[in-house]
Amino acid sequence: MTGGTPLRSLDEDELLGRILPGFPASKDLVVAPGDDAAVLHTSGRVIATTDTVVLGRDWLDAWSSGADIGHKVVAQNLADVAAMGGHPTGVLVTLVADPELSLEWVLDHVRGLAEACLAAGVAVLGGDLSSAPAGVVMVSVTALGRLDGEPVLRSGARAGDVLAVRGSLGLADAGLRLLQADTVDLLPVAVERQRRPEPPLAAGPEAAAAGATAMLDLSDGLLRDGGRIARASRVVIDLVPQALAPDVAALSGALGAEAALDCVLAGGEEHSLLATFPTGSLPEGWRAIGSVRDPAGGEAPGIVVAGRAVAHTGWDHFRDA
Amino acid sequence: MTGGTPLRSLDEDELLGRILPGFPASKDLVVAPGDDAAVLHTSGRVIATTDTVVLGRDWLDAWSSGADIGHKVVAQNLADVAAMGGHPTGVLVTLVADPELSLEWVLDHVRGLAEACLAAGVAVLGGDLSSAPAGVVMVSVTALGRLDGEPVLRSGARAGDVLAVRGSLGLADAGLRLLQADTVDLLPVAVERQRRPEPPLAAGPEAAAAGATAMLDLSDGLLRDGGRIARASRVVIDLVPQALAPDVAALSGALGAEAALDCVLAGGEEHSLLATFPTGSLPEGWRAIGSVRDPAGGEAPGIVVAGRAVAHTGWDHFRDA
Incomplete structure (x- = not known):
């Protein structure tokens, strides 16, 4: 430069x-x-x-x-x-x-x-x-x-809602890992997504019009950002691992299964949209990947994968710098 | 820090x-x-x-x-x-x-x-x-x-308008010079203005309502910013030196007459408002310091002091860094 x-x-x-x-x-x-x-x-x-x-x-x-x-x-x-x-x-x-x-x-x-x-x-x-x-x-x-209607906040998810994603998962983080390993030819689409994210911008207002109860864009990873919705809404979000299998499979060839799962669950900079919708109101193009329920007695609001609570992970500017 | x-x-x-x-x-x-x-x-x-x-x-x-x-x-x-x-x-x-x-x-x-x-x-x-x-x-x-009405641009000054200022001139630059010379006690009010500018915010919408034809805030000095209005409006602005005499006098004791004039004409970071108004429509609190006319044959738009064209001066980020 x-x-x-x-x-x-x-x-x-x-x-x-x-x-x-x-x-x-x-x-x-x-x-x-x-x-x-x-x-x-x-x-x-x-x-x-x-x-x-x-x-x-x-x-x-x-x-x-x-x-x-x-x-x-x-x-x-x-x-x-x-x-x-x-x-x-x-x-x-x-x-x-x-x-x-x-x-x-x-x-x-x-x-x-x-x-x-x-x-x-x-x-x-x-x-x-x-x-x-x-x-x-x-x-x-x-x-x-x-903003033509009401804003969709992080705090509106309710028990019974469906958690859904619009766009890819883990691709940008996979691209970063390929750049770090100097193996960009293994999955060029991931490297391109790392360099130029493609947020589904039109899907935001469409989701709002369809009745989305909570929404954010995935900047710090599915677990960390999903956890933000869960805590702001005081609910538990159950991620369904099977629903993420195609995302993991798409990255496994280039990264191996373990790193691929890491990317899908914790990869940042993806800028896909994550939202919750009342059952039956998922707009076209969104994929259901979990569900929302009230915390059980003594359970903390948060995100749960296959029944186990997981800590949010992700980048912290001043600590990790 | x-x-x-x-x-x-x-x-x-x-x-x-x-x-x-x-x-x-x-x-x-x-x-x-x-x-x-x-x-x-x-x-x-x-x-x-x-x-x-x-x-x-x-x-x-x-x-x-x-x-x-x-x-x-x-x-x-x-x-x-x-x-x-x-x-x-x-x-x-x-x-x-x-x-x-x-x-x-x-x-x-x-x-x-x-x-x-x-x-x-x-x-x-x-x-x-x-x-x-x-x-x-x-x-x-x-x-x-x-914005409740129409925006006041830099390009609307017309021949016959009055040039006026709301707020102080040169005080922030005087404060900077006192800090540089380690003589802050000579004029503490100038040092305070350098540290904390006081733009007359309410005067902006008031000027717009009173019919101001052009306006900006003084960030780079009276000559440079006045020159911007003149060139954007394709007019000549005649500054009246006598109208600036009180501003110069207020700084002369601390800085000497020459530096005081420099501050008033070219001192940046003042954030007072400079505007042009049709004759007779100056709102309260504004001081007339010049007048607007069409360029004479072959004359370039710009600012003129006591009949002599002056170059705009001021800070340039990448050159002067």
């Missing part, structure tokens, strides 16, 4: 002149980037969320291009909007970088951001540029969205 | 448990921090802007406390909302930090953020935490606002 033209060789207006024309606008954008702030038409409720990626923590240049990181940081933010039952409408993007960072990396990154926004029908509303100490590159995105 | 309890000694949930209770909510906040995203009631148009501060670039720990930085990053974001003619409603806050950063600094910072938000009637909608390489601390804020 260094080499080529360093950012410090351009002034801020020149740099913005290279960046801004690549960004999509939208019919709802009343004031586009360039003034003090953007102005966006919206309905009565606006959704807002933010997520940041840091070089060396969230990505390595050996494994991901600038465009990959652009796709990924947009996808993980828009997934949070979808997981509330909303339609993403716009993003703000902040780049904080070592002035030695190459302009070529930045323009590739901007291309990835713009492609991901265009694909989702989302406008780039604005952003900020700032310099950072040597070696630091950080991209922070805030996503806004429109 | 190190020493005390390092962030790495807490897990993310413990850290959030220490941070979130200090943040103000609001009656418009439908879903508070803790779910995938926040949900906010709003009217038909939402304003969005983002601004980031980086340790060593935007502040030094020797000169500013964590609480000062919290106040400042909120103030500079809310000023951008006000400069569109809007009412700020909420912020999202991202902290990217070295895991050795002390919890005490973070809690002091959060106190400053919360105080500034409470004073402005603004809710904390959400945020993100991420770790960073050694020595890095960065705070990124996105502010949202409500």
Whole structure:
């Protein structure tokens, strides 16, 4: 990401002149980037969320291009909007970088951001540029969205509901393991998913309309994120291992059975949607993988696999850094 | 900012448990921090802007406390909302930090953020935490606002308008110079303004209602920011030096006449509001400091002081870093 033209060789207006024309606008954008702030038409409720990626923590240049990181940081933010039952409408993007960072990396990154926004029908509303100490590159995105009905929270799961997933399980973590082992040819689709998650954005509002009682996107793994729904809703979620067998089988050839199960149960960065629905109201494309019940006497809310409680696992930013 | 309890000694949930209770909510906040995203009631148009501060670039720990930085990053974001003619409603806050950063600094910072938000009637909608390489601390804020009428852009100034300012000029830059010279006792009010800007937030929507034709907040200095209005509006702005004499006089005792004039004309981080109004429609509290005219034959749009064109000056992130 260094080499080529360093950012410090351009002034801020020149740099913005290279960046801004690549960004999509939208019919709802009343004031586009360039003034003090953007102005966006919206309905009565606006959704807002933010997520940041840091070089060396969230990505390595050996494994991901600038465009990959652009796709990924947009996808993980828009997934949070979808997981509330909303339609993403716009993003703000902040780049904080070592002035030695190459302009070529930045323009590739901007291309990835713009492609991901265009694909989702989302406008780039604005952003900020700032310099950072040597070696630091950080991209922070805030996503806004429109909510037509009621938000789908994590706390609404009720006894008798079905737990269901929309999208893949464990693929992104499998891709990370293949990159770490330098065996990417064993399952290229997993490596591609690690680089560019594909959250099923339209499925979020569809689930809300179908009566989903709780929903989130899988960023930290099925056990940890499922446990969040269980604890917020004060219920027990029984995962059905047989329902996960196809997901495990899809990864076993490349990783072996044990690692494949790990990926499916605890793999992060997948950004598929996990939700609970009243029995009989599962929309098309969702797969039932468990059920919701009230805790038995003395039992703690949480997630249970084949009758055994499991601890949530996953990444912790400051401890695991 | 190190020493005390390092962030790495807490897990993310413990850290959030220490941070979130200090943040103000609001009656418009439908879903508070803790779910995938926040949900906010709003009217038909939402304003969005983002601004980031980086340790060593935007502040030094020797000169500013964590609480000062919290106040400042909120103030500079809310000023951008006000400069569109809007009412700020909420912020999202991202902290990217070295895991050795002390919890005490973070809690002091959060106190400053919360105080500034409470004073402005603004809710904390959400945020993100991420770790960073050694020595890095960065705070990124996105502010949202409500726009009741039309946005006031930079491009609406017209010949015959009056240029006016609401708030002080040069005080924050004077404070920076006193900190650099270790002579803070010469003008403590300037040092306090450098640490904690006080944008006149309510004056933004008031100016919009009074018919302001262009507006921005002074983040990069009167000449540079005034030049932005002039170029966006394709007009010439004549600054009246006599109108700035009281501002210069207020700083001359501490800095000498030449540095005082520099601060007033080119000092950044003031976050006062600069706007143009049709003659006779200046709201209370605004001071006329210039006038707007069409360019003479061959003259470039820009800002003119006592009849002489002046180059815009100011900070450039990647070049001056």
